Amino acid sequence: MNDESDGALVRRTCSGEPRAFEALVRRHEKTVYNAALRMLHDREEARDVTQTVFLKVYEHLGEYDPSYKFYSWIYRIALNESIKSLQRRKPTAALDFETPDGAPGPEGACDRRQLGDGMAAAIMSLRTEYRAVIVLRHFMDCSYEDMATILELPEKTVKSRLFSARQLLRTALETRGWTSE
Amino acid sequence: MDVGMTGQDTALELINAEIDGVITGPQRAELNRLLLADPSVRALRDGLARTCRVLDEMPREEIPAGLHEAIVGRLPVAMPKSHGRRYTALANRPPLRYAAAFGGGLLVSALAFQLGSLDSTELGAGQLAGTIAEATHAEARMIVNLDRVRGSITLTGSAKAPQVVTSLESTQPVSIVTHLHDDGSVEVQVVDDATDKVLQRGNLRIGAAH
Numbered sequence: 001m002n003d004e005s006d007g008a009l010v011r012r013t014c015s016g017e018p019r020a021f022e023a024l025v026r027r028h029e030k031t032v033y034n035a036a037l038r039m040l041h042d043r044e045e046a047r048d049v050t051q052t053v054f055l056k057v058y059e060h061l062g063e064y065d066p067s068y069k070f071y072s073w074i075y076r077i078a079l080n081e082s083i084k085s086l087q088r089r090k091p092t093a094a095l096d097f098e099t100p101d102g103a104p105g106p107e108g109a110c111d112r113r114q115l116g117d118g119m120a121a122a123i124m125s126l127r128t129e130y131r132a133v134i135v136l137r138h139f140m141d142c143s144y145e146d147m148a149t150i151l152e153l154p155e156k157t158v159k160s161r162l163f164s165a166r167q168l169l170r171t172a173l174e175t176r177g178w179t180s181e
Numbered sequence: 182m183d184v185g186m187t188g189q190d191t192a193l194e195l196i197n198a199e200i201d202g203v204i205t206g207p208q209r210a211e212l213n214r215l216l217l218a219d220p221s222v223r224a225l226r227d228g229l230a231r232t233c234r235v236l237d238e239m240p241r242e243e244i245p246a247g248l249h250e251a252i253v254g255r256l257p258v259a260m261p262k263s264h265g266r267r268y269t270a271l272a273n274r275p276p277l278r279y280a281a282a283f284g285g286g287l288l289v290s291a292l293a294f295q296l297g298s299l300d301s302t303e304l305g306a307g308q309l310a311g312t313i314a315e316a317t318h319a320e321a322r323m324i325v326n327l328d329r330v331r332g333s334i335t336l337t338g339s340a341k342a343p344q345v346v347t348s349l350e351s352t353q354p355v356s357i358v359t360h361l362h363d364d365g366s367v368e369v370q371v372v373d374d375a376t377d378k379v380l381q382r383g384n385l386r387i388g389a390a391h
Contacts, residue, residue: 029244
């Protein structure tokens with residue numbers, strides 16, 4: 001079952017084999033969870049969003065258009081649900097760029113974990129539309145074409161947005177004393 | 182050389198094409214020319230490349246324990262809407278008004294009946310849609326203790342709005358078929374999908390188990 005295409009699993013699910021949908025869940029749940037986690041920076045919310053995504057996918061499986069890639073459809077739902085979850089949040093203080101102990105290491109001394117923490121915070125500092133393209137490209141491994149389909153934007157716009165988002169991340173991290181050397 | 186706005190845009194596009202692995206031969210040549218000519222382009226490329234490397238190296242977390250089971254457990258009992266064959270087969274069992282099929286594993290779900298609203302000869306997708314709930318006020322329960330299917334089927338709610346809650350573990354494809362009688366009791370069958378044989382049958386009534 002694991003070697004079957006998403007489309008074949010969708011067809012089997014719609015033919016009355018719930019196990020086939022379970023295989024689809026197993027195939028995509030980690031990517032969806034990590035995407036939600038990067039969009040929300042909150043494990044509990046990411047967990048809830050992941051559940052909601054697969055429930056919605058299941059409920060609307062009959063509406064899935066097989067001329068599109070199945071994962072594009074799931075990822076679009078995942079992004080939309082993450083954005084809805086963000087919109088439901090009460091306003092809170094903006095995340096800063098401190099590492100967990102509040103003391104970023106000296107230049108060149110940041111270990112991988114500190115870098116990752118700093119990057120996670122930097123991602124959260126981006127506006128939602130920029131965060132979305134970073135998540136799609138770097139955490140969901142989407143091509144420019146995939147991103148254009150998912151976001152329903154021209155590929156040129158997607159590329160421009162992605163390049164700007166990367167620039168913003170680089171600037172945000174360099175402001176914190178992080179260098180590219 | 183200080184690249185102007187257009188040059189910077191060109192450099193940015195080429196650098197990103199390189200990072201994303203979609204740079205063409207002529208673009209590579211152009212990027213190399215810009216890198217040799219302008220230290221600011223080199224700094225831009227180094228900064229963006231490292232930014233993207235850090236992004237790509239950020240660990241992907243494993244899903245939390247129990248999330249997969251929670252996702253699967255929350256799925257409605259009814260199949261997705263475009264599922265014609267199974268619906269037809271189930272609809273061809275005239276006395277039976279609802280069936281939840283599952284191919285093994287754990288099924289925890291609940292079906293809320295709406296008295297008098299079901300068509301006994303043809304079931305539509307909307308009519309098959311069950312809801313998920315916990316059996317917090319169990320009224321009548323049928324224990325299923327077969328070789329390959331174990332658990333319970335509970336009738337809860339009220340006589341006017343009965344609800345069947347299933348909590349079953351199965352290692353074979355089975356259907357849970359129910360028939361709501363006019364007196365509010367519910368006949369429940371556990372059916373082997375492969376042979377269509379009824380493995381267990383019971384009649385549940387609020388306040389009593391049969």
